């Protein structure tokens with residue numbers, strides 16, 4: 001009896017194992033099919049968007065991609081590097097691009113706040129003043145509220161022409177971010193591709209922003225396929241100064257005081273780039 005019991009026991013166990021094996025196989029099969037479908041959709045969506053530049057290229061980098069926030073405050077530079085007081089930028093030709101303008105307001109702050117295009121220009125002009133005081137030759141893509149063309153495409157082409165014909169030492173585009181999660185905050189810089197000359201500039205400005213503004217949730221400079229950063233051979237980066245969708249930061253970004261601190265940190269980031277990489 002003992003033997004039979006044991007045999008039965010084994011038999012049951014075996015059939016259970018078979019059942020379990022089938023279930024696991026089913027799960028693996030379903031997961032594989034689901035993964036294949038997801039990969040296909042991920043492949044399909046960009047194909048549908050076409051090969052040319054889409055509106056995404058004109059939009060702000062307020063994507064999930066910009067969300068990984070945690071990073072060391074100073075990634076690549078020593079404490080000594082961060083002292084840029086003696087750095088000479090005289091004669092450096094620097095293009096400052098205030099994003100949006102005219103009929104394109106960029107992000108719109110809730111309530112009675114300023115639009116992104118206004119804040120971009122205000123910070124860009126403060127940055128211009130600081131750099132010119134240091135003897136830099138600053139080229140502004142726009143100095144008024146007006147866009148550079150009647151359509152977004154023409155506006156873009158006009159900005160690209162300025163970059164292409166300026167033979168500048170660097171290009172910095174000023175924007176403000178937004179995100180569905182109102183808690184997202186902090187400045188972030190973007191460069192066009194890993195290994196590009198823009199990466200060093202983006203990292204230098206990023207680290208100086210985190211350092212001088214004492215950002216409590218520092219972000220990292222990350223690559224993004226922005227059309228404006230692809231023109232010319234100079235290092236180019238976009239600075240998203242902060243999130244207008246964050247009530248506290250959005251309010252700060254509209255004040256002269258924080259804009260001045262922001263402009264100073266961007267200027268010092270440019271000096272850090274010059275100090276370390278030129």
Ligand SMILES: [Zn+2]
Nearest residue numbers: 060099106175
């Ligand atoms: Zn923008």
